[in-house]
Structures are given as C-alpha cells and as structure tokens.
Amino acid sequence: MINFDALFKLSYGMYVVSSGNRQAGNAYISNTVFQVTANPPQVATCCSKDNFTLGIIQQTKAFAVSVLHQQTSSELFGRLGYKSGKDFNKFEGIRLKYGESGLPIIMEDAIAALEFEVVQSIDLGTHIMFIGQLIHSELFDNDKEPMTYAFYREVKKGAAPKNAPTFQEKTIAVKENIVSESKRYQCLACDYIYDDAENEIKFVDLPDDWECPLCGSPKSIFVEIQ
Amino acid sequence: MINFDALFKLSYGMYVVSSGNRQAGNAYISNTVFQVTANPPQVATCCSKDNFTLGIIQQTKAFAVSVLHQQTSSELFGRLGYKSGKDFNKFEGIRLKYGESGLPIIMEDAIAALEFEVVQSIDLGTHIMFIGQLIHSELFDNDKEPMTYAFYREVKKGAAPKNAPTFQEKTIAVKENIVSESKRYQCLACDYIYDDAENEIKFVDLPDDWECPLCGSPKSIFVEIQ
Numbered sequence: 006m007i008n009f010d011a012l013f014k015l016s017y018g019m020y021v022v023s024s025g026n027r028q029a030g031n032a033y034i035s036n037t038v039f040q041v042t043a044n045p046p047q048v049a050t051c052c053s054k055d056n057f058t059l060g061i062i063q064q065t066k067a068f069a070v071s072v073l074h075q076q077t078s079s080e081l082f083g084r085l086g087y088k089s090g091k092d093f094n095k096f097e098g099i100r101l102k103y104g105e106s107g108l109p110i111i112m113e114d115a116i117a118a119l120e121f122e123v124v125q126s127i128d129l130g131t132h133i134m135f136i137g138q139l140i141h142s143e144l145f146d147n148d149k150e151p152m153t154y155a156f157y158r159e160v161k162k163g164a165a166p167k168n169a170p171t172f173q174e175k176t177i178a179v180k181e182n183i184v185s186e187s188k189r190y191q192c193l194a195c196d197y198i199y200d201d202a203e204n205e206i207k208f209v210d211l212p213d214d215w216e217c218p219l220c221g222s223p224k225s226i227f228v229e230i231q
Numbered sequence: 232m233i234n235f236d237a238l239f240k241l242s243y244g245m246y247v248v249s250s251g252n253r254q255a256g257n258a259y260i261s262n263t264v265f266q267v268t269a270n271p272p273q274v275a276t277c278c279s280k281d282n283f284t285l286g287i288i289q290q291t292k293a294f295a296v297s298v299l300h301q302q303t304s305s306e307l308f309g310r311l312g313y314k315s316g317k318d319f320n321k322f323e324g325i326r327l328k329y330g331e332s333g334l335p336i337i338m339e340d341a342i343a344a345l346e347f348e349v350v351q352s353i354d355l356g357t358h359i360m361f362i363g364q365l366i367h368s369e370l371f372d373n374d375k376e377p378m379t380y381a382f383y384r385e386v387k388k389g390a391a392p393k394n395a396p397t398f399q400e401k402t403i404a405v406k407e408n409i410v411s412e413s414k415r416y417q418c419l420a421c422d423y424i425y426d427d428a429e430n431e432i433k434f435v436d437l438p439d440d441w442e443c444p445l446c447g448s449p450k451s452i453f454v455e456i457q
Contacts, residue, residue, distance in 0.1 A: 016244030
C-alpha cells in the first residue's frame with residue numbers, strides 16, 4: 006500500500022534554475038536541488054522532459070541556481086513556475102545578471118547563487134537528473150531565511166507546477182468531499198484554491214479584475230471544485 | 232570563486248535510511264532523500280562509499296526511509312549518525328519493525344516510513360546515488376513537524392557526520408580566530424562544539440561523567456579548539 010501523504014513529509018527548498026547565455030536563456034522554479042557530494046562539491050537537480058529549459062541546459066552543459074528567501078513574491082512563482090518560456094520571455098523586466106560562467110542568474114528574491122557545470126545526466130523517465138559540479142557561488146544575504154517547500158505550501162498556499170517531481174493530480178487536492186454552504190474555486194494555472202470559508206469576501210463577490218494571488222492569472226480561469 | 236556558505240542555503244530534511252533483512256541490517260542518518268519523479272514515484276538518496284550500509288543496500292536492492300520529527304532525540308543521531316555498524320549493532324534496543332518488503336524500518340522518532348526498490352545506481356565519486364521506486368509507504372503522525380537539516384544545525388547544534396554529502400572539514404568550523412577569555416572544545420566524534428561563553432559552567436568544571444549532548448561520547452574525547 007502506498008500512502009502519498011508520506012511523500013509530502015520529505016523536505017525541500019525553493020530555487021530558480023536557469024540556463025543559457027546572453028543571447029537566449031530561460032529559468033524555472035524547482036524544489037529539487039541537493040548537494041550529493043562534498044569533494045568535489047556536486048549537486049543533483051531534476052528537470053522535466055516537458056520543460057523548455059531542459060534543452061537549454063543540455064546545450065549549455067551548465068546551469069545556475071538562485072536560492073529564494075521566504076518573502077519571495079507570488080509574482081515570481083507565477084512568472085517562472087506556471088508559465089512556459091516557449092511562448093513567453095521570462096527574463097523581461099526581471100532582475101538578473103550574467104555570472105562568471107556567462108550563465109544568466111536570477112537575482113530577484115535571491116539570497117545566494119551557484120553556478121554548475123553538468124558532469125552527468127541521468128534519465129529517470131519523465132525527468133532528466135543533472136549532476137552539476139560547483140564552479141562558482143556567491144552569498145548575497147545571510148540574514149533572510151531560505152524558503153522551504155513546506156513554507157511555500159503552508160504559508161504561500163502554493164501547489165506544485167505540473168512538471169515538478171512532487172506534482173500530484175488535482176484529484177488529490179479535491180478528494181475530501183466537503184459538504185458546506187461555502188464554495189471552493191481552483192486556479193487552473195497554478196492550482197491555488199480560494200475557499201469562501203477562509204475569506205471574508207465570497208469568490209463570486211470578488212471584482213472582475215481580481216487576480217490569483219499566487220500566479221496572477223485572471224479570475225475568469227478559476228473553476229468551482231467540490 | 233566558490234563561497235561554501237552558499238551551499239548551506241540549500242534545504243534538506245533529516246531521515247534514517249535502513250536496509251537488510253531479519254537476519255542482518257543496518258541504518259544511518261541521511262539528509263539526502265528527495266523525490267525525483269511523480270510517475271512512477273521515485274526518490275534519490277546518496278550513500279558514502281565508506282558507509283557500512285552501502286553494501287547492504289547493493290545486496291538487498293532495496294532501502295527504507297524513516298522521516299524524523301523535530302523532537303528526535305540526540306541519542307538517535309549519536310547512535311545512527313556517528314557510529315559505524317561495522318563494530319556496533321545499531322538495532323539493539325531500538326524500536327523497529329519489518330516492512331511489507333521485509334526491510335527493517337526504524338520506528339523511533341519516525342512520522343512516516345517509505346520502502347523503495349533500487350532501480351538505478353549512479354557513481355558520484357565519493358558517494359553512490361540510489362534511485363528507488365516507491366513500493367510501500369505509511370504515515371504514522373501527521374501532526375509532528377518533519378525535522379529539517381536547518382533545524383538540526385541551528386536548534387540541535389548538529390554537525391554533518393564525515394560521510395555526509397554536506398560535510399565540511401573542521402577547519403571551516405574553527406576558522407574564526409576568536410580571541411576571548413572563554414575557551415571552546417569540540418567533540419571528535421560528532422564535531423559538537425562546547426563554548427564556555429554560551430554556558431554557565433566552564434568545560435573544565437563539568438563532571439567527568441558528562442557526555443556530549445549530541446552523540447553521547449565521553450568528555451575525554453573533546454579537544455580544545457581556537
């Protein structure tokens with residue numbers, strides 16, 4: 006028997022993984038960046054085969070990781086986590102720099118940045134795991150707390166984007182068949198749930214220009230759920 | 232330039248990884264267990280080539296993971312994290328059970344347990360990374376918080392055992408050349424530091440049967456550090 010809630014007890018941080026060069030690049034939100042050896046310092050990170058950045062990492066043979074702090078804006082998650090770089094320039098208007106390796110590094114809400122050279126690629130089915138050897142790293146802010154995935158889920162009410170290793174089908178989120186006067190609505194872009202019972206204003210009474218607090222999608226893409 | 236403090240901003244949980252069968256088994260503390268795909272559910276975990284459990288996982292082709300909660304006793308870390316199963320029966324007197332797969336599962340301080348079949352092994356130099364496919368999982372306690380590595384380091388004052396992927400040489404811990412009346416002493420078994428300045432009783436005045444609060448080693452193995 007498999008209890009999927011047990012998997013939710015594993016702990017993760019929240020990062021931006023970026024790759025490319027000054028001409029073209031992309032970035033996405035990841036909770037899967039782990040140090041795997043100390044000598045030399047190597048990390049592992051997983052990238053979905055559906056992810057636009059995958060091909061860029063494979064071509065660049067390098068990637069950068071920005072460590073996000075707890076006060077990271079919902080807009081950053083909306084922009085980098087729930088939209089695809091295929092049809093959207095994620096870098097426009099975002100604070101970034103180019104690292105020693107030439108990699109684009111997202112500076113927005115970052116407390117540390119690390120640059121890696123890809124030394125191994127492992128096929129895991131739906132995802133590719135890249136093993137990266139550390140070539141450069143910087144600490145920008147030692148006072149702010151790194152954001153954990155638990156904090157993101159509990160405090161920011163964030164759900165995993167569909168390409169994340171920890172994604173679970175919507176049915177999991179709506180499996181509890183709550184019988185109540187108040188209604189619940191879910192954002193189709195990012196799975197954020199607006200629960201009437203937890204808010205002073207009912208969803209139907211929100212203004213038309215109200216936007217998803219997590220990813221900034223319009224009110225119109227919310228659907229009522231059980 | 233590499234700033235190693237940037238690596239410390241990555242987030243991890245704290246786990247026991249165990250393997251073997253009813254006749255023989257072993258377990259160790261790990262901060263490196265993370266989900267890498269959702270379909271099928273797979274995790275990755277890293278095991279040092281110096282670790283006694285490595286050969287047992289390779290023989291069993293399976294491993295179990297117990298997720299530890301925040302109130303996990305220092306004794307458990309001392310017993311499973313800083314001693315080797317080569318010369319010590321780690322299971323004696325510890326609460327464990329045998330899972331559906333026959334694997335030994337540490338129940339002490341565990342809020343969830345997961346059993347995995349090894350589907351890939353990746354050589355990372357000093358460590359082997361095992362990719363495990365989830366075959367069974369249980370949630371014992373949904374109320375207690377999982378322990379994170381940050382909590383372990385900050386609140387429990389824990390240092391990484393030398394086989395951990397996040398280990399750093401003692402020189403890192405003692406690089407700050409503090410000039411002060413009070414002295415500092417370090418446990419050679421687990422790197423715990425007793426700082427006179429942070430304690431009411433000076434180290435030299437502690438009774439002879441005083442033990443390391445982290446790993447339970449005797450006072451006699453502490454050394455004075457800068």
